[in-house]
Amino acid sequence: MSGKRILMAKTGLDGHWRGPTIVARALRDAGFEVIMIGMARPEEVVQACVDEDVDLVGLNIGGHIDVAVRAVTALREERPELPVFCGGVVPPHAKRKLEALGVEVYPPGSQLPDIVGAARRLTGLG
């Protein structure tokens, strides 16, 4: 039992659910409580993170990097200490941009043990 809570959201209006679902199930199986809110705008992600008092945010990025960057920036303003990681269609230039903001990026082809390991590390479970 970890008791650690992870909020997962999609920043775009793209509804592919394959990736996020696989990740959510793997996190659940690793003992995390996962709260999926689906497609959400930056301010909606922020409010849900606050209300749900989560320990980590996972963003699925389905579109332009600037939309994701807005969500991350908004989160940083409200809860600067909250770690964020993300996956989805993130080309190398976008990956670099997010990493510069302190966001860990797991592009397509990332393996589940790596993602789960990151979740454990980012929530202080070692």
Add this chain to the structure above:
Amino acid sequence: MAGPDAMAELVAEAVGGSRSALARLISVAERGGEGSAALEAALLPCRGESYSIGITGAPGAGKSTLASALTTELQTAGERVALLAVDPSSPLTRGAILGDRVRLQPHLGNPEVFIRSMASRGHLGGLAMATCTARRVLEACGWPLVLIETVGVGQAELDVAGATDTVLVVLNPGWGDEMQANKAGLMEIADIFVINKADRQGLEATRRDLEAAIAANAPTRRPAIVETVATEGTGLNALREAIADHRQQTTASGEHQRRRQARAVTELRDLARARLELALEAQLAGAAGKALADAVTRRETDVDSAARRLLATLFTRSDPEQAP
């Protein structure tokens, strides 16, 4: 969790309107244990009254959609709404995908709505207790309406929903096996039956069946029946009115007060029992417990006398702070 001062400070922040403090307090309630006990103490001076509505029913009955639609309905009527989506199915050793937040999409980002997915992780008093503490936090923070939605109709779920002021039991035309099997329990806790997905076949038969079952109840305990199609927002107005009627009737008749009193007894019993068990386990694991067990094994004392002696060691303290 930090000491009582830190807790009081966090409560003060939450009461002052900080959502983030409110959210952290609910986490404390969720974790249970001594933190939760400290929280209850810190909440004691807080005033504030909220009305709670429990929503329970079999998985697939459309509870989340109904909770979402009811939130919209109450919001339109000008109320701020807090919704606790409670998930008792989260086992202790594994994680969970909590709640059904996709249904709650329409309320994302709305400052007049507070949504929280809760899992049971605490030990003291169980999930019903954690939910009650969370409700008191919301009450202290001035949320006038608290919806508490649970995911099934097992005993844990019924306990959670049963600890609210108005209990909605959601079912569908045709009932479903799980509901039938729990009919007696549902009859006991329901204040309003909601037949959701009422546009489906079998509505009339289900209504007749319900009416027959309700007729067997005492005249003072005859739940209303409301039909809804939550996906289309149909029947929500009637549901809001049924809730208001129930609230008005139980308040006028004194039933509301009696229920709160009964709930206090239940909470008291649950918590005392939980503490007693903890203390007992501690005592059994300690030197005195081991000595008694040895004595029983060696047949130096009979088991009942040993049990009495064990209990006596628990109840010799006069300072409640030192009590189990």
Add this chain to the structure above:
Amino acid sequence: MNDKNSDGKAWVSTSGIPLKPFYRDEDIPPQHRERLAAAPGEPPFHRGAYPTGYRTKPWRIFQLSGFGKPEDENARIKFLLEQGETGFIMEHDRNTGDHCYNVDHPEVVARREDVGLTGAVMQSVRDIDICMKDLPIETSYAHAGGAVVQHAPFALAGYWTVAKRRGVALDRLPGTGQSDYFLTYLGCVTKQQVPTDTGLRFNADIMEFCDRHLPRWVPVSIAGYNAADTGLNAFQELGALFANAVEYLEEIQRRGTMPLARAARGCGGVSFRMSMDLFEEASKLRAARLMWQQLLAERYDIRDPKVANLRIHCVTAGSRMTYQQPMNNIVRGTIMALAGALGGVQSLGVSGYDEALSIPSEHAHQMSVRIQQILQEETNVSAVTDPLGGSWYVETLTAELVERAWSFFDEIQAQGGFLASLDSGWLHEKAAENQHREFMAQETGEQVIVGVTAHKDDSSPYEVDGFMGVDDAFDVALERLEDVRRTRHEAGAAAALRQLEQVCRGSDNIMPAMMDALDAEVTLGEIGDVWRDVFGDWATPIQT
């Protein structure tokens, strides 16, 4: 028989069919043996839709294309046609299109940079007109967009309205619609969508309308592709696709407004995904033609060979294109395209090698066309129809897929039918189970993906950075939207919109009212508002 290797790993097809080390004549099941004598173009059609195969009709090179402003997309389509593409696909922006939102909808504004990333923004007939500028619409087979169910009436009515305004009679227009259930309700669940039963009405309306006015147009196209790329395996893709077709046909049957055979012809243009299991995928297409013939003959007594020969479009699996070492994807695209060619496709699209990074760059698009041209012009695969026919392995696999697919079809019927299996999330769960299994197989090393799970290379000199798109799509779309609102004949637009709403509340075919609405320059978002008002929102069974 030894169907395990030395470390105990089972040799199975991707869909889980056990494989022998080699096949013999006696492995072919008796019921399939009878079919071996049939020639291509003869029932039961597993050997091919037409007797002369690619000799007389090379497969159509048909690439998904679209981004930016309508004029950007127009330029890309022209580029592809110059490169040798033989049909074109007009992709609409998915943020606006799939949701039937105008660009000034708050959900879109919040994601303004996403606009134009996946297709051109087309909010009114004026935008569609720009996108279709100088395209050979009378001679070139067109996919007019509208992959998502609630968007199809807009995309189709828009395309047809522009054609009419150009003086092209509707009955001369070649092309296809899509309105695919798998994309809409299974693979890519939008934030808001009309319920599945409303979607059925829309699709049946489109079928009726095409039957009356557009004889050369394929009204709807079921895309097994989207089922497969969401996780359904080869035989599930087949079973689900025909369960979908049955739903359309039976709606038409209930209406009794057109001969069922013509409806069957209307939904007999489908698409499948081609993935990496070369022989299973080629066999899947043979199985698909066989099953369609069986379904029509046995369930509906339809035996006209012009109706019973399924026409197949294939797209190579986007999800198989890797982010790591993207140049490897050119090889993958080639193999998947070859599977389609061997299986007897009528048209083919190859995903861009940069699929996992972005929408295709011009170079990736060109490579997708070149792969197909190399297959068609250098390899001689076009010379002989059904080159795999008679292979003991392929015939056995074909028969096995047919059998498993029909039992999956039956499972869907037992769920209450295709729509019910979507409404309840049953089909989603099937897909999710497979996804999970696949990931586990990758973790254990049972399934290898070169460059991803093995043969990794952190310092590839061939990094691809993904196509950047354009950055003015949102602003231009907003200007054009305001321009339409300012300059259209407002009373006419309002009247057409009212008329559409009235039709929606009744039971008449919506398409004539849609044609009037598009002609009156009613916008996408206004139509979406009517949908949301009248039909409400689908209760999605999954958490995203």
